[in-house]
Amino acid sequence: MAEQQTLILVKPDGVQRGLIGEVIARIERKGYRIDALELGTLDRATAEQHYAEHTDKPFFEELVGFITSAPLVAMCVSGEDVIASMRSLMGATNPLDATPGSIRGDFATVIGENIVHGSDSPESAKRELDLFFPGRF
Numbered sequence: 090m091a092e093q094q095t096l097i098l099v100k101p102d103g104v105q106r107g108l109i110g111e112v113i114a115r116i117e118r119k120g121y122r123i124d125a126l127e128l129g130t131l132d133r134a135t136a137e138q139h140y141a142e143h144t145d146k147p148f149f150e151e152l153v154g155f156i157t158s159a160p161l162v163a164m165c166v167s168g169e170d171v172i173a174s175m176r177s178l179m180g181a182t183n184p185l186d187a188t189p190g191s192i193r194g195d196f197a198t199v200i201g202e203n204i205v206h207g208s209d210s211p212e213s214a215k216r217e218l219d220l221f222f223p224g225r226f
Contacts, residue, residue, distance in 0.1 A: 094124065094167040094226055095175055096217040098206040101159035104128075108196060109162050112205060115178060115192060121168040125222050130160050138220055151201060163221040172214060175207045 099112050109128075116123065131139075136153045143149045166175060180191025184203055187194035197203040208214035218226045 092167065092169060093171045093211060093214065094165055094218060095172045095208040095214045096206070096221055097164045097166050097175060097208075098156075098221075099162040099164075100156060100202070100204060100206060101161050102155075102202040103196070103204040104160050104162060106196070106204075108204060111196075112162075112192060113164075116164075116166055116175070119168075119174065119178060121166050121171055121175070123164050124167050125163075125165040125225060127163050127221070128160055129163070131157050133157055135220055139217065148201075155201060165218055165222055165226055172208055172211065176209065179205045179207050 097112075097116065099109050103109065103112060113123065113126075133153060136156045137144075139156070140149060140152045143152060168174075178191060180187030180193035180197075182193075182203060183200045184193045184197035185200075187197065189195065192205050193203050208217050215226075
């Protein structure tokens with residue numbers, strides 16, 4: 090087991106639906122620490138960097154448009170093996186495949202608006218945390 094940090098986002102649909110507290114409660118009940126938390130609207134340049142691996146995909150514009158459409162909450166969450174554990178807590182990217190009891194399984198209905206984002210590897214976590222919390226982690 091290893092102490093890790095990861096980026097967790099409550100996406101605009103989660104913020105608009107009043108699910109910030111629910112997401113935070115699940116993170117805290119799991120025993121993880123929230124080391125930073127910010128509410129704000131993401132600018133296009135940061136969104137494009139965040140989704141850089143999808144630049145050539147047909148859904149890239151939809152991703153960027155959605156994530157910049159309204160406020161989101163960005164968090165640095167830390168704890169033992171937090172990356173894999175948070176991925177499980179969030180559920181599958183496609184809500185139709187997400188296990189009941191997971192955030193997406195309980196609250197999301199479509200793949201494009203699936204409530205939360207979490208880093209998928211230690212390398213992604215470092216890159217994403219540097220984007221959302223420059224120089225802090």
